[in-house]
Amino acid sequence: MSTLNAIIGYYSTPFGEFWDKTLDDLILDAFNGVLKESKIEKNGIDAIFLGNMLGGVVEESLLLSAHVAELTDMHIPVYRIEAACASGGLAFQNADVYLKSHPGSTVMVLGAEKMTDISAGEITRGLASAASDEEQTVGLTFPGVYALLAQMYLEKYGYNEEHLASISVKNHAHGVLNEKAHFRRYVTIDNVLESPYVAYPLKVLDSSPISDGAAAVILTNDHKYITASKAAHILSSETATDSISIAKRKQLDTLEATVVAAQKAFTCARIERKDINLMEVHDCFSIAEILALEDLGFWEKGKGGQHAREMVTSRDSGSNLIVNTSGGLKAAGHPVGGTGIKQIGEVYLQLTGQAGERQVKHHKFGLAHNVGGSGGVAVVTILGV
Amino acid sequence: MSTLNAIIGYYSTPFGEFWDKTLDDLILDAFNGVLKESKIEKNGIDAIFLGNMLGGVVEESLLLSAHVAELTDMHIPVYRIEAACASGGLAFQNADVYLKSHPGSTVMVLGAEKMTDISAGEITRGLASAASDEEQTVGLTFPGVYALLAQMYLEKYGYNEEHLASISVKNHAHGVLNEKAHFRRYVTIDNVLESPYVAYPLKVLDSSPISDGAAAVILTNDHKYITASKAAHILSSETATDSISIAKRKQLDTLEATVVAAQKAFTCARIERKDINLMEVHDCFSIAEILALEDLGFWEKGKGGQHAREMVTSRDSGSNLIVNTSGGLKAAGHPVGGTGIKQIGEVYLQLTGQAGERQVKHHKFGLAHNVGGSGGVAVVTILGV
Numbered sequence: 140m141s142t143l144n145a146i147i148g149y150y151s152t153p154f155g156e157f158w159d160k161t162l163d164d165l166i167l168d169a170f171n172g173v174l175k176e177s178k179i180e181k182n183g184i185d186a187i188f189l190g191n192m193l194g195g196v197v198e199e200s201l202l203l204s205a206h207v208a209e210l211t212d213m214h215i216p217v218y219r220i221e222a223a224c225a226s227g228g229l230a231f232q233n234a235d236v237y238l239k240s241h242p243g244s245t246v247m248v249l250g251a252e253k254m255t256d257i258s259a260g261e262i263t264r265g266l267a268s269a270a271s272d273e274e275q276t277v278g279l280t281f282p283g284v285y286a287l288l289a290q291m292y293l294e295k296y297g298y299n300e301e302h303l304a305s306i307s308v309k310n311h312a313h314g315v316l317n318e319k320a321h322f323r324r325y326v327t328i329d330n331v332l333e334s335p336y337v338a339y340p341l342k343v344l345d346s347s348p349i350s351d352g353a354a355a356v357i358l359t360n361d362h363k364y365i366t367a368s369k370a371a372h373i374l375s376s377e378t379a380t381d382s383i384s385i386a387k388r389k390q391l392d393t394l395e396a397t398v399v400a401a402q403k404a405f406t407c408a409r410i411e412r413k414d415i416n417l418m419e420v421h422d423c424f425s426i427a428e429i430l431a432l433e434d435l436g437f438w439e440k441g442k443g444g445q446h447a448r449e450m451v452t453s454r455d456s457g458s459n460l461i462v463n464t465s466g467g468l469k470a471a472g473h474p475v476g477g478t479g480i481k482q483i484g485e486v487y488l489q490l491t492g493q494a495g496e497r498q499v500k501h502h503k504f505g506l507a508h509n510v511g512g513s514g515g516v517a518v519v520t521i522l523g524v
Numbered sequence: 525m526s527t528l529n530a531i532i533g534y535y536s537t538p539f540g541e542f543w544d545k546t547l548d549d550l551i552l553d554a555f556n557g558v559l560k561e562s563k564i565e566k567n568g569i570d571a572i573f574l575g576n577m578l579g580g581v582v583e584e585s586l587l588l589s590a591h592v593a594e595l596t597d598m599h600i601p602v603y604r605i606e607a608a609c610a611s612g613g614l615a616f617q618n619a620d621v622y623l624k625s626h627p628g629s630t631v632m633v634l635g636a637e638k639m640t641d642i643s644a645g646e647i648t649r650g651l652a653s654a655a656s657d658e659e660q661t662v663g664l665t666f667p668g669v670y671a672l673l674a675q676m677y678l679e680k681y682g683y684n685e686e687h688l689a690s691i692s693v694k695n696h697a698h699g700v701l702n703e704k705a706h707f708r709r710y711v712t713i714d715n716v717l718e719s720p721y722v723a724y725p726l727k728v729l730d731s732s733p734i735s736d737g738a739a740a741v742i743l744t745n746d747h748k749y750i751t752a753s754k755a756a757h758i759l760s761s762e763t764a765t766d767s768i769s770i771a772k773r774k775q776l777d778t779l780e781a782t783v784v785a786a787q788k789a790f791t792c793a794r795i796e797r798k799d800i801n802l803m804e805v806h807d808c809f810s811i812a813e814i815l816a817l818e819d820l821g822f823w824e825k826g827k828g829g830q831h832a833r834e835m836v837t838s839r840d841s842g843s844n845l846i847v848n849t850s851g852g853l854k855a856a857g858h859p860v861g862g863t864g865i866k867q868i869g870e871v872y873l874q875l876t877g878q879a880g881e882r883q884v885k886h887h888k889f890g891l892a893h894n895v896g897g898s899g900g901v902a903v904v905t906i907l908g909v
Contacts, residue, residue, distance in 0.1 A: 163657075195606075195653045196580050202608040202654035205900020208765035209656070209772055214784045216763045217901075218618060221580075221604050223587040233603060233618070239625030268580045269587035271594070272548075378601045380593035387594055399599045515590020516602075 144238045144360045146522065147368035148177025149484035154321045154352035154472030162191075162198050162253035165474075167210045169249050169353035177357040177368065183245055184357075186216040186237060190230035190250035191476040192223050196265040197257050207249075223269035224423060225378075226250060227479025228509025228518030231356070232376040235520075238360050245361055250480035251353035262349055266475075269512040271384030282346060282424065284385060284513045286338035289426035291391045293340060298444035300340050304331035305447045306425035307344050307469050313454060314466020316497035321350050321472025345425040350472030354480035356487065369491040374408035374504070376520040377401075383515045392441075394514030397434035401508075404519040405436070408504075412436050415521070416459055416502040417489050418452075419482035421510040422467040431508055432462070435519070454499055461499055464489060479509035483520055490524045529623045529745045531907065532753035533562025534869035539706045539737035539857030547576070547583050547638035550859075552595045554634050554738035562742040562753065568630055569742075571601040571622060575615035575635035576861035577608050581650040582642050592634075608654035609808060610763075611635060612864025613894025613903030616741070617761040620905075623745050630746055635865035636738035647734055651860075654897040656769030667731060667809065669770060669898045671723035674811035676776045678725060683829035685725050689716035690832045691810035692729050692854050698839060699851020701882035706735050706857025730810040735857035739865040741872065754876040759793035759889070761905040762786075768900045777826075779899030782819035786893075789904040790821070793889075797821050800906070801844055801887035802874050803837075804867035806895035807852040816893055817847070820904070839884055846884055849874060864894035868905055875909045 150172030152165055160168075166189075174181055187207055194200040204217035220230040227250030234248045254262055267280045274284060293299060308328055314320040331344040358373070359365060379399035382388055388395065405412070412435075420435070422428035429443035437460065438446050446452070452462035465471045465485040468478055486505035488494040509518045535557030537550055545553075551574075559566055572592055579585040589602035605615040612635030619633045639647055652665045659669060678684060693713055699705040716729040743758070744750060764784035767773055773780065790797070797820075805820070807813035814828035822845065823831055831837070837847035850856045850870040853863055871890035873879040894903045 192586060193580075195578075195650075196586070199649070199653040199660055201577060201581070201606060202768060202897045202900050204607050204765050205768035205897055208900065209767035209769060214764045214766060214781065217765050218614065219606050221586060221606055222589050229603065236625055237621050240621060264584070265580075268584040275584055379599045380589050380602050381599060382594035383587060383590035384594060396599065512587045512590055515587050515593060
């Protein structure tokens, strides 16, 4: 590949419950916000990639391409990619592919989700559409699926609920510094352990929230934009898939899609795990962050519970690997289509020294890891400056 | 761009009402069918592009990427593209982009839709999710939207319902020869005129049906596959967008997305309109085929009614331009995600002399035109042999 594509701007709406905002409102806010951040005119955008899961389910909003065309008054190509909670990450990966055959081009990747303004039962059912038919039939919603993975992990490797809770404690502490986060408060191990069970052994405070929000990045391979901006290069962005049903998987303590996507991403980026100092990983439930660190190849399988308990990836740990400076899905919030873009955006801000109050040491390489469903899709993106 | 990508195989399930088939069944049938037709092993496929509109709405099937992974027992990238009735065409266009930066690669594009097994009211509401909020609020479903376009066209240019009916008569006659068609019977002008109104001036027989079905093509830029196969080259595949709401359009007798996509496609393909002898266009309603021929640049604006009445694009007309040899959406059926792939597949079969009983004279160039919603998205693909 000749030139690497680069991110030259990022914007996110606040994540939270915005009862007065529609999906279209959120999309338009992110669209305008990222153009302003990037100092790019809308006519400089050649195509838009839109990650969204629940259009058509929560709001009667299919054909989002045409919503975007109407909101922006443009006729350019717009691709809506749906891959459940990996919709944003996969839209980004698809945009990176697009640019590789479109030299001198600039595109926007926008992830958005409207999740409130609907009953708890309806949103749970909507999200469960990304579980298998068998899982849905027996009433297994996503907390239930991840609870099974958590039970198996705790039992197999001899951990307990405190090990899980540590992930939430760390991510909430990180989220306090994120002005766009859904939750900006500290929680303690006891807070997590005392919160109500959602699906044993996972509790409310092991679980990411239902959020509204949108995030967008500008990607380009146009040198005039790259040289004029704070840019982070896309060293690789790779995706892999796995069975929709966890019952069809060979192992339950590994998300194979993450393993495969990570192998491809590191091969393509030509760097080592040790070169990465900063990551956003998909912590939809506390157990998911532990599995992610293992499956991405950073922690030995089975050691994750211990490392989590020691909070070795906390920004205050002095470690060489800090995870989820944004607060993760847990504290920053999880508007599903928006999450994959927010993860990449956070890594971009940190690498380019624009993370404000939550800036960690300037690093050269960062990684974003986005998962759909219980691991049916994974996207791993490596950025470098 | 160095090498042109080529289609080397096509398969479609029958289109119709298949109450015993799920969406996954249809996807798997098309997956296996196209591998067999193309004589390619599944391990030869590098990525899958999946066009589907109603997963999550009709069946609780989001994250279709992981459904495909499970059905096929593979971990490869799978992209689900949703663009209402243009989902198939846009998935194809996206796959063509992918191959341009992946030399020596082979991908599958699969379009599928399950539309029966749900009440008429529910499917109507699901489809209406691709109309604007304002349109949905006033109860304007797709027959209603296209009825408004038809009323304006008939009044502005002085035509009547017979001019519209001629499109259905021609397409039903073509569909008789298509063994995969939803309907294989002739209809007369009187049949159409005497069928019940769906939304004045459109009647049941002006309207494409609700169908189940799936279709798939294999695309490659790997010379060993191209030389070993009956191949058609992708001269161009382009997309454009327009406002979701017809109220936001400057004109109602033109789908601007079709105009823009066609201009880009002809520029990129470096051929003229007169070089095209064969087309599949998006006749979701009779009026849509008339608008398509005008907006694609083949007929002068306002002359379409007259040309339609003369059935100048019938296979029996002796004309240099035959339209919808498959029977179109009207007779072949319209499983929305599948339609865009079936259109491209039909052009492929005709250009490569594999159309069997419905083969027309061998031509060099053909075009496929796929529309989402009331024109919010259009995709124009030009093939050549």
